[in-house]
Amino acid sequence: MKRIILSIILILSQSAIYAVEKLENVGIAKYAVLETINDNVPLRQKDNENAKRITHLFKDTVLFADKQNKNYYRVELKENNYVWVNKKFVEVQAIIPEKRFDNIKKIEFKDKKKNYNIEIKTDSNSAFVLKENGNNLDFTLFDNRYDPIETKILNKPENFIVKETIENEFDLKFLNNSPLFGYDIEKTKKGYLINIKKAPKINSKKPLKNITIVIDPGHGGDEFGARAFNLDEKTINLQISKRLKKEFKKRGAKTYLTRKKDKKIDLYKRIDFAKEKNADILLSIHQNSLANPKDIDKKHGVGTYYYNNQSKFLAQKIQENLLNQTKFKDDKVNYASFALTRPTNQISVLIECGYLIRKEEADKLKDKKFQKIISKAITKGCEDYLKESFLTKNNSL
Ligand SMILES: [Zn+2]
Structure with a gap:
């Protein structure tokens, strides 16, 4: 009975914290659902302040933790892919038996004069990594799937690749034929907006002109x-x-x-x-x-x-x-x-x-x-x- 109640009911903050302390022992609840309480929250490779930053997240991002130590929760981004978040940046929302995931609704590309805009429409505020890979840029959104039938893709330029989803993650690749010149990601009401600047047109005599x-x-x-x-x-x-x-x-x-x-x-x-x-x-x-x-x-x-x-x-x-x-x-x-x-x-x-x-x-x-x-x-x-x-x-x- 206890097992069923714990699995179904979302436990409120205080008792959820107690439950997450018991995370490994109880064997009923599998994940603590965490939500970030600030913008710019770092996910780190290890459980300390000096460990490498893997990504920075926006406020209200939902994470799934399966373990903890003194000051950190261990977050499972996907199977066998773990990062750590400092407890001071998150609140425990619930304990759930399984992770949930969403299908991405729409990916819309806008090829502008000086930049590309990519709008990713999804209902979930999931963790993402936007990282450089040589001159290319790789974007991964976790706990989201690209579904060839349900996900609409609009105006995709040839230098972007939407990878087929195998695990519960969405992967987008930007293939670039010159060095990167700035990029960022914003949270929107509907999901995420990625902005990638195009290479500048350079005047050979006055390279700094209009820069x-x-x-x-x-x-x-x-x-x-x-x-x-x-x-x-x-x-x-x-x-x-x-x-x-x-x-x-x-x-x-x-x-x-x-x-x-x-x-x-x-x-x-x-x-x-x-x-x-x-x-x-x-x-x-x-x-x-x-x-x-x-x-x-x-x-x-x-x-x-x-x-x-x-x-x-x-x-x-x-x-x-x-x-x-x-x-x-x-x-x-x-x-x-x-x-x-x-x-x-x-x-x-x-x-x-x-x-x-x-x-x-x-x-x-x-x-x-x-x-x-x-x-x-x-x-x-x-x-x-x-x-x-x-x-x-x-x-x-
Ligand atoms: Zn100084």
Whole structure:
């Protein structure tokens, strides 16, 4: 009797939490139904804060957990495919004996001038992964099926592949013949909307013409960043960013600053600003320091950071030009998960121009002429990236 009641009735929050604690022992309930309570919830490869992020989910996404430990639930995306979510981001809604899945109702493609829009209509708020695969982009929506009879597909361009559903997941592939230039996914009332930017048309003499650049001077207000030799990182960041804006403007780019004054701005507001401006490139400008000053002779010089593969080549080109022009030590192109390197909407890179805590670098970083050298090197890096990525015979103006 108990078995039947537990299977049928959706248990409300408090008792569901108790039930999920017993998840493995009871042997009746199989899955805890979780719902995310925020946007931007990371699913991780392992059960800790430092584990690799697999995807970020929207608020109200439904997940199925089959296990837990202290702070994390283990989520089954599909058979033998598990990820972890921190308990603080989800609420337990119910305990159910089996996972449920939906058929996708409609997939509609819109081939626009500068981008592709793909609307995926489904009734369920399921977990998804949108990930780069070389120049291609792969989208998987879990607990959803593409049903050849029930799912309508409208205006599919040839460079998209809708894979036949074998397990309870929906797979869409974007085949791209040039490097990726930004993409994102939004939650809509009816499902999901994927936006993929097309390769830009590049003017060979003025590669930055009509390219939109958002420059983000790091820190501001009571967030000073690194401090040394009477210098504040936030001030140097703003000075370099303003010079950088001038250089970009000269070359025909549309350029915006996330802050023009010494003001504190939330990291996510900076990201939203770049999205609002429909940026092609987002550059976050910083000066470095060290947690442990003992390392001062090991780590110094200029370093450039990226997170998404589509941003790696720009990071390399900026680093190359900065090394040439500044003659600073090579602090490398680094893969790093920062709030300002993670956005996929545009090519996103963070630059540590030098180490403010190192006297000879600080002396240069505060100098107007040197700031101009840095700005020119970064602009040149962007030009090289655009030309080498997108300037082909049939794609020039
Ligand atoms: Zn900084």
